[in-house]
Amino acid sequence: MTVSTVERAFGGNAMIHPADRPRFLMCPPDHFAVTYAINPWMDPSSWARDDQALALSSRREWAALRRALARLGPTIQLAAPVAGLPDLVFTANAAVVLDRKVLLASFRHPQRQGEEEHFETAFRMLRARGLVDAVQRLPRGLRLEGAGDCVWDGTRQLLWTGHGPRSDAAARHAVADIFAVETVALELADPRFYHLDTALCPLPRGEVMFVPEAFTPAGVAMIHELVEPSDRIEVPPSDSVSLAANTVALGDTLVMPACGEELRAKLAERGYRALVVPLPSFLRSGGAAFCLTLRLDRVSTRADARRALPVGAA
Numbered sequence: 001m002t003v004s005t006v007e008r009a010f011g012g013n014a015m016i017h018p019a020d021r022p023r024f025l026m027c028p029p030d031h032f033a034v035t036y037a038i039n040p041w042m043d044p045s046s047w048a049r050d051d052q053a054l055a056l057s058s059r060r061e062w063a064a065l066r067r068a069l070a071r072l073g074p075t076i077q078l079a080a081p082v083a084g085l086p087d088l089v090f091t092a093n094a095a096v097v098l099d100r101k102v103l104l105a106s107f108r109h110p111q112r113q114g115e116e117e118h119f120e121t122a123f124r125m126l127r128a129r130g131l132v133d134a135v136q137r138l139p140r141g142l143r144l145e146g147a148g149d150c151v152w153d154g155t156r157q158l159l160w161t162g163h164g165p166r167s168d169a170a171a172r173h174a175v176a177d178i179f180a181v182e183t184v185a186l187e188l189a190d191p192r193f194y195h196l197d198t199a200l201c202p203l204p205r206g207e208v209m210f211v212p213e214a215f216t217p218a219g220v221a222m223i224h225e226l227v228e229p230s231d232r233i234e235v236p237p238s239d240s241v242s243l244a245a246n247t248v249a250l251g252d253t254l255v256m257p258a259c260g261e262e263l264r265a266k267l268a269e270r271g272y273r274a275l276v277v278p279l280p281s282f283l284r285s286g287g288a289a290f291c292l293t294l295r296l297d298r299v300s301t302r303a304d305a306r307r308a309l310p311v312g313a314a
Contacts, residue, residue: 021073022075022295022297023076023077023131024069024075024076024294024296025077025079025094025122025294026062026066026077026079026292026293027078027079027088027089027091028059028062028081028089029055029089030059030081031081031082031083031084031085031088032055032058032059032081032087032089032281032282033047033051033086034046034047035047035086038109038112039192039194039285040191040194041283041285041286046284047284054284057280058281058282061279061280061281061282062089062282065255065277065279065289065292065293068255068275069248072253073250074250077131077296079091079094079118079119084114085114085118086285087111087112087285087287088115088118089282089287089292090285090291090292091292091294092146092148092197092291092292092293092294093105093107093115093145093147093148093195094115094123094146094147094294095119095123095146095147095294096147096150096175096179097147097294097295097296098152098179098181098298098299098300099298099299099300100132100133100299100303101132101134101136101178102123102127102132102136103137103138103144103175103178103179104116104120104123104135104136104137104138105138105145105146105148106137106138106143106144106145107143107166108143108166112145120135120137123135126296131296132296136178138174139174142168142171142174143166143167143168144167144174144175145167147197147294147295148167148195148196148197148291149161149166149171149195149196149197150162150167150175151196152202153202154202154298155202155204155205155206156202156206157181157300157302158181158182158184159172159179159181159183160183160184160196160200161184161185162185162186162188162195162196162197162199162200163187163188164189165194165195166195167195169187172184180302184222184226185222186215186219186223187215188214188215188216190213190214192214192241192286193211193213193214193240194286195291197290197291198211198243198286198288198291199211199215199245200214201245201247201249201290203249203254203270203272204249204251206231207227207231207233208223208227208231208232209235209245209247210223210235210245211235211240211245213240214240233263233267233270236260236262239258239259239260239262239263242257242258242288243257243258243283243287243288244256244257244259244260247288248289248290248293252271252273253272253273253275254267254272254275255275255277255289256274256275256277256288256289257276257279257289258278259274259276279292
């Protein structure tokens with residue numbers, strides 16, 4: 001990796017120190033398949049007709065995504081794949097991670113609940129290595145499917161939380177208590193966009209890319225209230241059905257599963273480069289680039305300020 005690659009990716013003027021690089025959790029797709037249906041994208045019978053070729057394609061696509069991210073500078077931690085848990089590959093659903101604190105997911109569907117203990121083990125291993133400080137569970141009875149329904153907005157210093165298909169509206173209060181940041185709840189209205197991360201992506205310079213039809217009118221009104229018109233980027237329907245909003249944003253580079261010319265032009269006007277990594281095998285399960293990653297190093301300004309205090313300061 002060259003200095004120029006890092007500078008282009010992060011919009012900086014100097015090489016990023018390894019300790020300051022973004023850190024992601026990913027899980028190899030060794031056991032990925034569409035073997036059940038819990039969202040409109042999933043068709044087990046269609047997968048079964050060509051399962052070996054699709055499994056091979058998914059491994060190639062995942063490897064291409066990992067390479068694309070690695071070239072941009074991040075450090076990638078790997079969780080171990082587990083037979084019988086095909087969706088373990090979607091690490092965004094594992095937890096909410098902010099300020100080195102981990103809030104473990106609680107899944108709604110029984111098909112995914114088996115992932116919970118494996119993700120907890122993975123995070124406790126990360127804590128033992130000093131990569132996170134605390135690992136917590138949700139209060140009993142609450143459902144929240146990790147960063148899939150809890151998306152950090154560094155510009156506004158808040159967590160956008162999605163609810164409806166998978167996560168409970170009340171989970172936002174637990175999130176606010178644990179992370180001590182503002183939360184904004186958005187109700188999802190279209191079953192295709194069953195997680196918030198399929199329909200909303202805050203960008204590093206303050207823009208918010210979103211799919212209007214994914215939300216109730218109240219949800220769209222809330223986005224309009226908090227995001228200035230010049231910072232709203234509506235994803236065209238032709239891109240939304242390819243989960244273009246399910247994007248990994250790294251500085252000026254947006255790693256996306258798809259990006260049509262209209263959307264690409266909107267992003268370019270704001271100084272972003274769309275780096276498309278096609279992920280059609282994972283789209284069959286309703287997932288894409290953001291779903292396949294979990295950012296581990298997000299830090300709020302509150303935590304930044306706390307770390308900057310002199311020794312002994314309160």
